[in-house]
Amino acid sequence: MNDPDPWSDAGTIRALAGRIEQRARRLTRGIKLMEVCGTHTHAIARAGLRRMLPSNVKLISGPGCPVCVTPIDYMDRAVALARRADVTVCTFGDLLRVPSSRSSLERESAAGHDIRIVYSPRDALRIARAAPERKVVFLGVGFETTLPGIAAALEEAEREQLDNFLVLPGAKLLEPPLRALVEAGDVQVDGFLLPGHVSVITGSAFYAFMTDALRVPGAIVGFTALDVLSGVERLVELVAAGEARVLNLYPRVVTESGNRAARELLERWFEPVDSRWRGLGSIPRSGLALRDQFAHRDASKLDVALDPTCEPRGCRCGEVLKGAIEPPDCPLFDTVCTPLEPVGACMVSSEGTCAAWYRHERCEEHA
Amino acid sequence: MRGTRVKADSRILLGHGAGGRLTHELVARSILPALDNPYLATLSDAAVLTQLPAGRPAMTTDGFVVDPPVFAGGDLGYLSVCGTVNDLCVSGARPLWLTWALILEEGLELELLERFVRGAARAASEAGVVLVAGDTKVVPRGKGDRAYAVTSGLGVVPPGRELGDQHIRPGDAVLVSGPIGDHGATILAHRHELGSDELRSDCAPLAGLIEALFAARVDVRAMHDPTRGGVATTCYETCRRGNLRIELDERALPVRREVAATCRLLGLDPLYLACEGRVLVWVSEEHAERALAALREHPLGRGAVRIGVVAEPSPGLAPLVLRTAAGGRRPLDMLSGLDLPRIC
Amino acid sequence: MCLAIPMRLVERREFVGTGEVDGVRREIGLALCSEARVGDFVLVHAGFAIGCIDEEAARETLAALARIAAEDGP
Numbered sequence: 001m002n003d004p005d006p007w008s009d010a011g012t013i014r015a016l017a018g019r020i021e022q023r024a025r026r027l028t029r030g031i032k033l034m035e036v037c038g039t040h041t042h043a044i045a046r047a048g049l050r051r052m053l054p055s056n057v058k059l060i061s062g063p064g065c066p067v068c069v070t071p072i073d074y075m076d077r078a079v080a081l082a083r084r085a086d087v088t089v090c091t092f093g094d095l096l097r098v099p100s101s102r103s104s105l106e107r108e109s110a111a112g113h114d115i116r117i118v119y120s121p122r123d124a125l126r127i128a129r130a131a132p133e134r135k136v137v138f139l140g141v142g143f144e145t146t147l148p149g150i151a152a153a154l155e156e157a158e159r160e161q162l163d164n165f166l167v168l169p170g171a172k173l174l175e176p177p178l179r180a181l182v183e184a185g186d187v188q189v190d191g192f193l194l195p196g197h198v199s200v201i202t203g204s205a206f207y208a209f210m211t212d213a214l215r216v217p218g219a220i221v222g223f224t225a226l227d228v229l230s231g232v233e234r235l236v237e238l239v240a241a242g243e244a245r246v247l248n249l250y251p252r253v254v255t256e257s258g259n260r261a262a263r264e265l266l267e268r269w270f271e272p273v274d275s276r277w278r279g280l281g282s283i284p285r286s287g288l289a290l291r292d293q294f295a296h297r298d299a300s301k302l303d304v305a306l307d308p309t310c311e312p313r314g315c316r317c318g319e320v321l322k323g324a325i326e327p328p329d330c331p332l333f334d335t336v337c338t339p340l341e342p343v344g345a346c347m348v349s350s351e352g353t354c355a356a357w358y359r360h361e362r363c364e365e366h367a
Numbered sequence: 368m369r370g371t372r373v374k375a376d377s378r379i380l381l382g383h384g385a386g387g388r389l390t391h392e393l394v395a396r397s398i399l400p401a402l403d404n405p406y407l408a409t410l411s412d413a414a415v416l417t418q419l420p421a422g423r424p425a426m427t428t429d430g431f432v433v434d435p436p437v438f439a440g441g442d443l444g445y446l447s448v449c450g451t452v453n454d455l456c457v458s459g460a461r462p463l464w465l466t467w468a469l470i471l472e473e474g475l476e477l478e479l480l481e482r483f484v485r486g487a488a489r490a491a492s493e494a495g496v497v498l499v500a501g502d503t504k505v506v507p508r509g510k511g512d513r514a515y516a517v518t519s520g521l522g523v524v525p526p527g528r529e530l531g532d533q534h535i536r537p538g539d540a541v542l543v544s545g546p547i548g549d550h551g552a553t554i555l556a557h558r559h560e561l562g563s564d565e566l567r568s569d570c571a572p573l574a575g576l577i578e579a580l581f582a583a584r585v586d587v588r589a590m591h592d593p594t595r596g597g598v599a600t601t602c603y604e605t606c607r608r609g610n611l612r613i614e615l616d617e618r619a620l621p622v623r624r625e626v627a628a629t630c631r632l633l634g635l636d637p638l639y640l641a642c643e644g645r646v647l648v649w650v651s652e653e654h655a656e657r658a659l660a661a662l663r664e665h666p667l668g669r670g671a672v673r674i675g676v677v678a679e680p681s682p683g684l685a686p687l688v689l690r691t692a693a694g695g696r697r698p699l700d701m702l703s704g705l706d707l708p709r710i711c
Numbered sequence: 712m713c714l715a716i717p718m719r720l721v722e723r724r725e726f727v728g729t730g731e732v733d734g735v736r737r738e739i740g741l742a743l744c745s746e747a748r749v750g751d752f753v754l755v756h757a758g759f760a761i762g763c764i765d766e767e768a769a770r771e772t773l774a775a776l777a778r779i780a781a782e783d784g785p
Contacts, residue, residue, distance in 0.1 A: 005692065006773055006777075007773070008691075008692045008693045009780070010692060010693060010694040011780050012776050012777060012779065012780035013693050013694055014694060014780075015779050015780040015782075015783040016776070016779060016780075018783050019779065019783060037713070039713060039714055045697065046691070046697060047691050047692075047693035047695050047697070048691045048693065048694075048695020048696045048697045049693065049695055051695060051696070052694070052695060092709060092757070093707025093709045094707070094709045096707060117707060119559050119560075119633065119757065119758060120740070120757045120758020120759065121757065121758065121759075122738075122740050122758045122759075123560075123758065142713070142757075143713065145713035145715065145756055145761065146713055146756065146757055148743050148759070148761065149740065149743065149756065149757050149758065149759035149761070152740055152742035152743055152759060153740075155742065156726070156742070195713070197713040197714075197715045197754070197756060197761070198713065200715075200754060200761050200762040201761060201762075225691075225693040225695075226776050230776060249772070250772075251765065251768040251771075251772065252764055252765050252766070252768040252769035252772060253754050253762050253763075253764055253765070254762075255762075259743060259744070259761060259762055261743055261744075261745065262743040262761065265742070265743070339700070349709075358700070359697075359698070359699075359700050360697045360698060556735065560737065560738070561735050561736065561737050562729075562735070562736035562737065563734050563735045563736060564734070565734035565735075566734075566735065624733040624734065625733050625734040625735050627733065628732045628733035628734065628735040629735050631714075631716045631732070632716060632732070632735060632737065632755075634714045709714065
């Protein structure tokens, strides 16, 4: 009934896996390649790619799931906003079950607070239009891919003078944590699988810092099994040759200069600020805050009663996010922390590293 | 609708549930005409039925809550009868009698209620069952979501039929009667404002299809309808109950292109979307082809295919595994929590 | 980090349009991709077109991968 998908053609995949194996024989040591993007983590797990790679090429997951890197105090603020009688919180489904210090949006919804799951910031605009008497707060998490859409929704609200549409900024940028990871040096990363859809916005030229400053090779790849494997193949080749280049293997959507209009819109609405990341701590200029002139759209300015912040005990999400440990190394994984009762954010988001491992990688060893 | 004058009897009033004259009028005007049968016509406290045919009686009950209550391919009424009929059928029973209770929200359009009644009547006639008793209650506006339905069903497993997960053996084939995820995708697409002329729920009573399987003398080990949680959750539960392992083949899974597209758009997996008119069948390898042929001869089973195989149980291994199109292997879990659309 | 899928733009007004993929349609915001024309494939993320798809480049990538399979395949 389905046309065979050429992007997951088993024959081509076998051939690529064979090539990776050949190239890996020339490596003098085991190497670690980091997929930065959670959607890659998910795609790798879904297709079962990890087990197709030779033992000296390891894929590790990085801090690229916006849900996972969102610090717990952001969730505390979202929960506190939801408890205000005059607020409707709109969120991507991904955030609904992320634990805050004492609750989660899912629990607040059960307690009768108005929380709506939306697919797009535009859906939140529609909710704001229909309920002018309420403050409609969109939870603005995401990286460069998602943020321009949030800015576009803000722009639309401004144009329509839709005064009850606000955003709680939780925006994160890609470059600062990559730099922080490599510069800290506590995790060996020999090459990066770079996030294809962030790159649609940033363009491939953006990654010059990897070649110039970090001296680590990278490959911009798409999200099919073939895309990911071809990225691994080229990275193994670059590592073996000691070349720190960045290749654009996703030219069907990624251009050199990226989406300039989207970046201009971001620039108009947001400014870089120091930002805290779950597991990585505060990283200078790694987040985006609304510019002062748009303070009337900034939900973080609303008065709320916050629960005291407390991180879950024993949770090692932070190290998982840095690629320092694999999920099964965390004592909570698959014991008290499961997708049904997540303790850490990495288990909640379906593209979280722990959730992807729980679902797809426990296969033959844990059951 | 606030502020507009409506004709008093175009909507459900609280009084329609009070048991008095209004209730009688409602039943007589909106419910009985479509469902008329000798048992219901008496309007007495209980339906006194005839002697059951030979075999072991089987009973089931189910509650139905669906948003939207009318969707491409069905409605709350049709769905509520199909669901209960199908639960009886996959247990090997021939469904006979159903009860049907409705909980209506004050303000519901009568037209919608009549649509549910016609839907239930159509499903009952397609399945060859009789709705022998019913009830209607009305809750105040805001205390319910338009309408809920509760059905109970009674059927009989004919002598000699023995179905159950304990009969499934390593080497058995896993069949599905048609494309998966049609119902779930149709509902989710509606909720998330995706438009499609092609998406349509598979909602249907399976009585005829399943009897065709037995008529072809297929030795069926077990059957399940992959409703909530979809094919993956149903297979997972089967593994757990029967202490089995199942390997599904991703390339064999029948998924319509519009269902696959809906899943890609919303970040969901068709293996976890509900079907309301499909059956998963476990048969011995020798019977697999005969079973497929019998299924395909019936209009509801045209798309029947083999999707997997039962493997030797092994304590160290995940119970349910998908052989991916890419050539990898991926363990499948039960659906955890809600299936939410996601951006990442 | 971000699910995005290709859709064909089948209709457009000023800042919004309709995208279609395999018989499923959704309204999409075009504020980030104002150059998109009806008939183009766009990449859609969270309800917005974030970029156009270069079909020629897609074919080339697939062809290059297919060559690997042809050279190294069984």
